[in-house]
Amino acid sequence: MIGHDPRPESMPGSFNVFDVGTSKVIVDRPMPSWFLRMTLRAAAGLGAGRQIHVIGPMTDISSDDLLEIGRLLGRGGGIMIVHGNWGHERLRLLRQGAAANDVPPIILQAADERSAIHQGMAMLRANDVMLVLAVDASMVIRLIASSIRRHRNGFPQTAGAA
Numbered sequence: 732m733i734g735h736d737p738r739p740e741s742m743p744g745s746f747n748v749f750d751v752g753t754s755k756v757i758v759d760r761p762m763p764s765w766f767l768r769m770t771l772r773a774a775a776g777l778g779a780g781r782q783i784h785v786i787g788p789m790t791d792i793s794s795d796d797l798l799e800i801g802r803l804l805g806r807g808g809g810i811m812i813v814h815g816n817w818g819h820e821r822l823r824l825l826r827q828g829a830a831a832n833d834v835p836p837i838i839l840q841a842a843d844e845r846s847a848i849h850q851g852m853a854m855l856r857a858n859d860v861m862l863v864l865a866v867d868a869s870m871v872i873r874l875i876a877s878s879i880r881r882h883r884n885g886f887p888q889t890a891g892a893a
Contacts (some may be wrong), residue, residue: 737816744868746770749875750854751882753833754859758871761789761864764799771803771862779856782809784836785847786825787866795838797821799827809876810854814847815866 743759749786755777759770773780784804801824804811811829812823829836841847844866849860852875865871 733835741858743872746773746867747868747872748777749879751855751875751879753857754780754855754861755862756852756855756863756875758865758868758875761787761792761866761867763792764796767800767803771806774860774862775807780856780860782807783812783851783854783859783861784809785812785814785844785851785861785863786866787813787844787847788815788821789864789865794821794824797824797841798828798831801825802831803828803830805829805836808832809836810851811836811838812841812847813838813850813889814844822867844871845874849878851877 744758747758749756749758754844755774757774757777762770786804789800805828806826814823819826826838829838839850841850848871850864851863855861862873865869
């Protein structure tokens, strides 16, 4: 571990964790259900708030696995933001899996990954965890880091009446 480089840019999409106030944003890659279980378990342990999942078309994942992936991502309610060019049948399988939960998630759609990230970041509340299964992990990392910098360097609000 002496040579470990904690910067997300060094290994984009490898469970990169960002602090956004008391919330966490995690950037990982789309993965089969058997591996996603471990990632979701680790992500859930990072915050007691809502789970927000940002998911692209998962083109490298078999359609046969999308029902289970939807079920896993939809556990415990929360929010799923789906973006990109999904085939009708693939999106149906993901949604069907999510709907199979006792408390299904709210499912939103965004045009592309960038708008899905912005939408998810705007929804973050205290102790929420947002997991991004990134299509373009490098772009997502730059976008999140930029958003965090803008938030930290925002215009200071003075106390008192407006």
